[in-house]
Amino acid sequence: MDHAAARAELLARPGLVGAARRAALAELTDQWLGSLLAAADPPPGVALVAVGGYGRGELSPRSDLDLLLLHDGAEVGALAERLWYPVWDSGVALDHAVRSLAEARAVAAADLKTQLGLLNVRHVAGDAELTASLRSAILADWRSGAARRLPELRELGRGRTERHGELAFLLEPDLKEARGGLRDAVALDAIAASWLADAPRDGLAAAVERLSDVRDALHLATGRATERLSLQDQDQVAAALGVLDADTLLRQIYEAARTISYAGDVTWRSVERVLAARSAKGRRPFAFAFGGSGRAAGAAARGAVPRRPLADGVVEQDGEAVLAQSARPQADPVLVLRVAAAAAQEGLVIGHATVRRLAAESRPLPVPWPDEAREQLITLLGAGESGLPVWEALEAEGLITRLLPDWERVRCRPQRNAVHTWTVDRHLVETAARAAAMTRRVARPDLLLVAALLHDLGKGWPGDHSEAGEVIVRDVAARMGFDQDDTESLALLVRHHLTLVETATRRDPDDPATVDLIAKTVGTVQHLELLHALTEADATATGPAAWSSWRASLVAGLVQRVAAVLAGDPVLPSVTAPSVDDERLAIEAARTAGPALSLRASHDFPALPAEPMGVHLDLAIPDRPGLLGTMAGVLALHRLTVRSLHLRELDPIGAGPVLLLSWTVAAEYGELPEAARLRTDLRRALDGSLDVTRRLAERDAAAPRRRGISTPPPVVAVAPGGASASATVLEVRAHDAPGLLHRIGRALDEAGVRVRTAHVSTLGADAVDAFYLTDPGGRPLAAEHAREVAATVQRALA
Secondary structure, three states: OOOHHHHHHHEEEEEEEEHHHHHHHHHHHHHHHHHHHHOOOOOOOOOEEEOHHHHOOOOOOOOOEEEEEEEEOOOHHHHHHHHHHHHHHOOOOEEEEEEEEEHHHHHHHHHHHHHHHHHOEEEEEOOHHHHHHHHHHHHHHHOOOOOHHHHHHHHHHHHHHHHEEEEHHHOOEEEOOOEHHHHHHHHHHHHHOOOOOEOOEEEEEHHHHHHHHHHHHHHHOOOOOOOOOOOHHHHHHHHOOOOOHHHHHHHHHHHHHHHHHHHHHHHHHHHHHHHHHHHHOOOOOOOOOOOOOOOOHHHHHHHHOEEEEEEHHHHHHHOEEEEEEHHHHHHOHHHHHHHHHHHHHOOOOOOHHHHHHHHOOOOOOOOOOHHHHHHHHHHHHHOHHHHHHHHHHHHHOOOHHHHHHHHHOOOOOOOOOHHHOOHHHHHHHEEEEHHHHHHHHHHHHHHHHHHHHHHOHHHHHOOOOHHHHHHHHHHHHHHHOOOHHHHHEEEEEEEEOOOOHHHHHOOOOOOHHHHHHHHHOOOHHHHHHHHHHHHHHHHHHHHHHHHHHHHHHHHHHHHHHEEEEOOOOOOOOOOOOOOOHHHHHHHHHHHHOOOEEEEOOOOOOOOOOOOOEEEEEEEEEEEEOHHHHHHHHHHHHHHHHEEEEEEEEEOOOOOEEEEEEEEEHHHHHHHHHHHHHHHHHHHHHHHHOOOOHHHHHHHHOOOOOOOOOOOOOOEEEEEHHHOOOOOEEEEEEEEEEHHHHHHHHHHHHHHEEEEEEEEEEEOOOOOEEEEEEEOOOOOOOOOHHHHHHHHHHHHOOO
């Protein structure tokens, strides 16, 4: 049997999976390469050496072969060709080099990546003593140069994180290059080989093996040497591994990545301490700082370091929060939270040995929690960003789920929505960190911080996560020791944490019915302040697409009007008199019987860094059918994304109604179109010389086709009757696409209804729009008519 056939048989062998299959594949490859070298008749002083992953004896199904033909100075050019060509002919990817021992050391000294690969040299065939000499020399060079090389290795890892992100949070992760991936595990082995520090080993081997198993399944599923787990491959990979579904697969990947990332954090801190000590005191007798070896090894690496008290049972030592000598975790159930709060408030991390001791010796908190425990949790959350590494340390040792059992359902839970940057649990912690910056805005910062931490706990349960979360938070708050009133406040905040932003962006915030609805929901000014801060913290912790200055202004305006109602002021419809510019546009449109427009950059909204350029577009035009669809189509042609639309009617010179449409749009690529060109295209669209629908279809057809994802069908629904007293509210939820509003507008025009106001929101890849509709006489639509209009729009989007 030739090598290709033997390899295929091995990969298909029932029951041979995981590490055993990788080792067997490496062994089979060793035998094949050994036979090739023997057939090539090598001279003495030649060795074939495996490096990198192959050197570690781990071959994935589509891994490259990293090989070094090592020699002692003999002429091996012809031998190399006789060796490499059969490998190339087999179709196996090959990364090869031919070097003497001195050349190999010189290249390693000049290139860190080469040196890292050579740390895993393994003899395959030929002169075994030559391979052993290379291994000894490379390890000696690595250890002698560790003080210079390890900072370079740290920068390599940071660069990978910037390019590939964090494996523990990505929906389409790179299993090898992302932070917490297989490349970081190799770096930890390199640090151990330097004899300066070692990683915490608990769970590390299992995490690396899990990622390697996923990588193997991905190679077999795709038939390619890919490291990126794309969305379309996740179900197949999950099935190959016997995992329930793609979400379960991602949770396992995230858990493995967090284990590797945390081990890396602990190990790099050990490295930094050792290097700092060497730099301060000169080269001294070597101390091996094992990241997971407990207090004795830590003290050996640090020497006598001053200890500064931080809290009862907590001191600072060598830049970490550690237990005081008098601390007794078995007798002090609040100690875990006290250590965490003290560390976060001081901007410190918790020492690894301390976290492990707390996990091993601490006893559970009594229920309800003592007041101190609740206060320490709030102090931890109030530290903001500096609390994140502290939380990660507690989570790595299982202490978070011990404190909050409900956390397990959201831990490492993926969020399959382009708006979200984080997993559910990390989003909750990020929200609390952002809420910490808003505590001066509310009368009860404790409730804000706890609500921020708990607001999405319902995502671990079936149904609406806000409703499920309300039930959960009542139980959690009672266990934490909150009284009945505070528990009800927390339940309200969790139940309605999306209400303000959804109402502000999908309803008319000037409609008295909208304001009354929110006032009845929150009940008090204190609840309104808390909900406003929670809304902003939640949105900014979600991702750049979830919050903008436009959304912030809409929410703030709604909150201001609701606050006035709660203070006893009556709700009056907002009637804004036309500005001078509005009247000028309306007069121009009436006199010319054509469109008049004003286009300007939006300096009224302070731009966020990731926000496209804001643009105000005011258009006046004599009333006529088809305006909304036509105008939306022209904007789409100019790559302007609609954020909001307000429509009113004027009669400036008594010659008939003129519609004033006030748009807020975003320039898709940051450049505004010329007003003259926009006006010309609008005139052409209105007189029929520019077929907007055809032009959009042509542009869509010319765009390169990409392999996309399946999306839910659009939903068009009439909002309940209480949504507005003066109009019928039509809600549209769909996957965002160029020309979407154009299609909606055409359908509404064909239905013969008037759009009084439109509230358009784009959240990542999802459009969530609300249209306030009336009949031609300005009255809300009859129920049957409203259903017919909804069906018309639904058909247009099908």
